[in-house]
Each structure stands twice: as structure tokens, then as C-alpha cells.
Amino acid sequence: MYTEKVMDHFSNPRNVGEVENANGVGEVGNASCGDIMRISLQVEDNVIKDVKFKTFGCGAAIATSSMVTELAIGKTIDEALVLTNQAVAEALDGLPAAKMHCSNLAADALHEAIKDYRDQNS
Amino acid sequence: MEKIYMDNNATTAVKPAVLEAMLPYFCEQFGNPSSVHWAGQMVGGAIDTAREQVAKLLNCSAAEVIFLSCGSEGDNHAIKGTAEALKEKGNHIITTTVEHPAVLETCEALEKDGFEVTYLKVDQDGMLDLAELEAAITDKTILISVMWANNETGNIYPIDEIGQIAKKHKVRFHTDAVQAVGKVPVDVRKANVDMAVISGHKIGAPKGIGAMYLRRGTRISRFMHGGHQERFRRAGTHNVPGIVGLGLACELALENMDKDYTYVRNLRDKLEQGILSNIPDVKLNGHPNADLRLPNTLNVSFDFIEGESLLLFFDMKGIAASSGSACSSGSLEPSHVMGAMGVDVVLAHSSTRFSLSAENTESEVDFVLEELPKIVQRLRDMSPLYQRADPTPLSCDECRMVQKACV
Numbered sequence: 001m002y003t004e005k006v007m008d009h010f011s012n013p014r015n016v017g018e019v020e021n022a023n024g025v026g027e028v029g030n031a032s033c034g035d036i037m038r039i040s041l042q043v044e045d046n047v048i049k050d051v052k053f054k055t056f057g058c059g060a061a062i063a064t065s066s067m068v069t070e071l072a073i074g075k076t077i078d079e080a081l082v083l084t085n086q087a088v089a090e091a092l093d094g095l096p097a098a099k100m101h102c103s104n105l106a107a108d109a110l111h112e113a114i115k116d117y118r119d120q121n122s
Numbered sequence: 123m124e125k126i127y128m129d130n131n132a133t134t135a136v137k138p139a140v141l142e143a144m145l146p147y148f149c150e151q152f153g154n155p156s157s158v159h160w161a162g163q164m165v166g167g168a169i170d171t172a173r174e175q176v177a178k179l180l181n182c183s184a185a186e187v188i189f190l191s192c193g194s195e196g197d198n199h200a201i202k203g204t205a206e207a208l209k210e211k212g213n214h215i216i217t218t219t220v221e222h223p224a225v226l227e228t229c230e231a232l233e234k235d236g237f238e239v240t241y242l243k244v245d246q247d248g249m250l251d252l253a254e255l256e257a258a259i260t261d262k263t264i265l266i267s268v269m270w271a272n273n274e275t276g277n278i279y280p281i282d283e284i285g286q287i288a289k290k291h292k293v294r295f296h297t298d299a300v301q302a303v304g305k306v307p308v309d310v311r312k313a314n315v316d317m318a319v320i321s322g323h324k325i326g327a328p329k330g331i332g333a334m335y336l337r338r339g340t341r342i343s344r345f346m347h348g349g350h351q352e353r354f355r356r357a358g359t360h361n362v363p364g365i366v367g368l369g370l371a372c373e374l375a376l377e378n379m380d381k382d383y384t385y386v387r388n389l390r391d392k393l394e395q396g397i398l399s400n401i402p403d404v405k406l407n408g409h410p411n412a413d414l415r416l417p418n419t420l421n422v423s424f425d426f427i428e429g430e431s432l433l434l435f436f437d438m439k440g441i442a443a444s445s446g447s448a449c450s451s452g453s454l455e456p457s458h459v460m461g462a463m464g465v466d467v468v469l470a471h472s473s474t475r476f477s478l479s480a481e482n483t484e485s486e487v488d489f490v491l492e493e494l495p496k497i498v499q500r501l502r503d504m505s506p507l508y509q510r511a512d513p514t515p516l517s518c519d520e521c522r523m524v525q526k527a528c529v
Contacts (some may be wrong), residue, residue, distance in 0.1 A: 007434075010431075010434060011434075011435075011438060013504065016503070016504050027506065031467050031468045031471070031507070032467050033448065034428055034447055034448045034456065034471040035428075036506055036507065037506070038506035054504060054505060054506035055504060055505070055506065056426065056427065056428055056468075056505045056506055056507050057428050057431070058428055058430035058431055058447070059430055059431055059434045061428070061431075062431060062504065
């Protein structure tokens with residue numbers, strides 16, 4: 001059902017946890033649908049220096065969260081803001097059709113965290 | 123890696139003796155039992171024997187057993203066939219909110235055709251209020267349909283008492299006995315049941331064969347039109363190997379019932395106690411009194427984590443179980459049974475079912491008890507809900523993407 005890359009990110013997720021002294025935190029999803037993703041990050045000079053995730057959800061939810069942290073780290077916030085859920089799914093060599101809709105929210109969580117950073121620092 | 127199968131309520135392996143008994147009916151005794159020639163006559167006796175074997179397990183007469191293709195067919199036949207046959211008498215059906223989809227969706231389809239259906243609620247332990255059931259009966263009620271045991275929680279319903287209520291009010295009574303049969307005694311006479319449905323693949327026979335007990339004299343419309351098979355009650359060439367397999371599986375189930383009950387229940391109780399005492403924030407789903415549940419079924423929720431993730435980690439360790447999470451059910455909602463019991467939505471997404479068989483061993487239970495706490499903790503450490511100070515986000519307004527799906 002899942003690609004090798006999804007299973008790799010699911011079984012060995014990268015960047016799990018909360019960034020200490022985070023200056024941006026975003027959370028999307030809800031318990032009813034069974035997926036909640038939380039991204040915390042530290043931005044320095046407009047560059048994402050550190051990013052971590054915590055996710056309640058299925059295999060796809062955990063794998064996309066892990067992948068988005070890998071894609072975001074080292075990017076400027078403007079670069080990170082153009083990262084889409086679709087791009088995250090593609091980086092994982094695709095997701096089952098049923099999962100594209102409900103469990104593919106990781107880029108949204110990242111964008112929420114960046115928005116939170118901007119709100120705090122404007 | 124050792125493979126540990128604890129999903130026997132989904133399906134079971136065919137028993138070797140059952141397979142062996144079936145094999146001659148593919149290439150050698152291949153005839154159509156409806157044929158008059160030697161090939162047909164070779165297999166007729168096998169069907170009679172199987173019918174006796176099924177009847178003995180259910181405590182009915184052989185003439186009251188109808189072979190069909192699966193449990194879903196039996197439930198459809200019983201409910202739609204009754205609705206059609208008794209529509210002049212009334213249009214009201216009583217069932218429960220925790221039935222298998224084969225019953226629930228059939229009732230929903232009948233609602234579209236003008237029938238009225240009462241879906242009885244269950245309490246937090248998943249049990250019915252029989253006073254409520256009795257009070258729901260009207261002069262238009264033509265059918266009560268209550269499962270013998272629930273596939274997700276293993277809860278056993280008081281079928282004998284419901285049978286008494288049905289008898290008192292002269293209402294027909296159907297029970298989906300697919301999960302109960304072979305695990306606990308299913309005596310259709312004692313329970314005053316009019317129709318009971320069983321499925322082969324839950325008791326060590328193959329998939330694609332089932333049977334229905336239809337009490338003598340019960341008027342029911344045909345479901346499958348065609349030939350004269352099953353005394354005009356179910357058309358279609360007999361699935362001879364499947365019928366032979368189901369017959370022997372029923373005989374073996376009856377023969378081993380007491381022994382298997384004790385063996386499987388000991389394993390299940392050990393698993394249950396091990397999980398409840400070693401993992402914090404775990405909830406048992408189903409009746410707390412284990413006597414009121416099937417001996418093989420354990421349904422537990424591990425707070426803060428989601429069921430599909432848990433199953434994937436189990437699978438990496440060779441453990442097969444199942445989950446009531448939305449992702450596992452293939453829908454956007456977690457299990458309707460958990461919902462009916464009022465289980466908190468996060469706990470419903472993490473509901474996990476272990477369903478054992480006599481093939482499981484104590485060392486398999488020990489292995490699961492050793493691996494499970496590590497897997498649960500690993501997922502909890504990843505979960506934003508674990509050790510969280512803020513309230514859990516529940517509202518769909520918070521998530522743009524899934525909002526549409528949730529409405």
C-alpha cells in the first residue's frame with residue numbers, strides 16, 4: 001500500500017520532537033479525522049535553522065511530517081512557503097489516493113508555523 | 123521473522139482436516155448434485171452429511187439449513203426476504219447500532235423503500251437495554267435483528283432473552299451469528315431464533331461458503347432466483363467442496379468447543395491483563411465482565427496514538443491485528459461500534475482488536491506483551507496529544523483540508 005520511501009520515513013522518522021526555543025509553532029488537523037500535525041521551528045535571518053514535528057495519525061501522516069522537516073530545513077521562509085502538500089507526497093514517491101486528502105497536511109503545518117513566526121516577529 | 127496471527131475475527135486459516143476433506147470434491151467427485159447420473163449421485167451424500175453437521179452445531183433439523191455463499195448473503199436474504207414476505211403485515215424493523223454492515227446497510231436500503239427501522243442504542247459497555255427493545259415493538263414490527271456476538275468487541279448479546287421477547291410479541295427474530303458460532307454455544311431452538319446466519323471462513327472452512335438456519339414454516343421471499351436447489355430457497359449450483367468444508371468445520375467446532383473455549387480464553391485473559399496492567403492510559407472496549415465477551419476477542423484503545431500506525435509497527439514485528447481507526451476502516455470515520463458506545467474520538471481512532479484462535483500459543487502472547495509497550499511508547503513520543511497541556515483540537519474548523527471530508 002505504501003512506497004518504500006513512505007515506510008522508511010514512517011519507521012525511521014526524522015526530526016521528531018519540539019524545537020527548543022522555537023520561534024514559530026503551527027498545528028493543523030483535528031482528532032475527529034484522526035490526524036493532527038504540529039511543527040515547531042527556529043528561524044534565524046529568514047532561514048529555517050531547525051524544525052521538528054509531532055504527529056498523531058496514520059502511516060502517511062507520520063511519513064509526510066518527517067519528509068516536510070527534511071525538505072524545509074535550511075530553506076528560507078519564502079522558499080518554504082511555496083512547498084506544497086503535493087510536493088511532499090511526490091518526494092515520498094506518492095501516497096495512496098485515499099491518503100492524499102486526509103493525511104497530507106504536513107506543508108500546511110509548516111506554513112502555519114512560519115505564519116506564527118511572522119506574527120511573533122512583525 | 124515469526125508470524126503471529128491475531129486477527130481471527132477477520133478470517134481464519136482453513137483447518138488442514140477441512141482442506142483434506144474438501145480435496146476429493148474438486149477433481150474426482152466433481153459432479154453437480156442436481157444431476158441424475160453417476161457423477162451427480164456421487165456427491166449428493168456429501169451435501170446431506172454436511173447439512174447434518176451444520177444442523178447439529180446449531181441444534182436444528184437438517185432441513186432447516188440453507189447453504190449460501192457468505193454471511194453477508196445470509197443477512198441480506200433474511201432481512202430483505204422477511205421484509206418482502208411480510209410487507210402486508212407491517213413495515214417496521216428493529217435492529218441495533220452495532221450490527222455488522224451486512225445488516226446495517228441492508229436496513230438502510232429498506233428505509234429507502236419505505237420501511238421504518240429502529241436502531242437500538244448501546245451503553246458504554248456496548249450492551250443493549252432489553253426494556254428499550256421491547257418498548258420499540260409496535261403492531262407494525264415484522265422483524266428483530268440482533269447479532270449473537272459483536273465482531274469488534276466480542277460482546278455476547280442476550281439472544282435467549284431477546285428470543286423470549288420476540289416470541290411473546292410474535293415478531294420474527296433474526297441473528298447474525300457469524301462471530302459467535304464455533305466460539306460459544308449457538309442453540310437456535312433454545313434461543314427461539316427464526317433465522318441465524320453463519321460463515322465458513324470464521325471457523326476454519328474456506329471463504330465463499332456460509333449457511334442460514336431458517337426455522338421450519340418461516341415464510342421468506344427468494345433472494346437468489348433460478349434453479350430448485352435448497353428446496354427452492356436458494357438457487358445456484360451447490361458449492362460442493364465449500365459445503366463439505368463447512369460441514370466438517372462445524373463438526374470440529376462442536377467437538378472442540380469446551381476445550382478451545384478454555385484454551386483461547388486463558389490466552390486472551392493473559393493478553394488482556396498484561397496490556398491493562400503494563401501500559402498506562404489504555405481503555406478496554408467492550409463489556410468489563412469477560413464472561414459476556416467471546417473468549418477470543420480483546421479490543422483496547424491506546425490513548426494519544428492512531429490505530430493504523432500501531433498496526434504498521436505490529437506488522438513490522440510480524441503481528442497481525444486490526445483497528446477501528448478511520449484509516450483502517452477505509453472511511454473517514456472511526457468504527458461505528460466505538461461511536462455507538464460513546465468512545466472518545468481519539469480513543470476510537472486507536473481502538474485495536476486482537477482476535478485469537480486455538481492456533482495461537484502462550485509464547486506468541488508473551489511476544490506481543492513484550493513488543494507492544496515499546497511500540498505504544500514510541501508512537502506516544504511522536505504524538506502532539508501526549509502529555510499535552512492545551513485541549514485536544516476537535517473541531518473541523520481548524521483544518522482547512524479535511525473540513526469538507528468531515529462535514
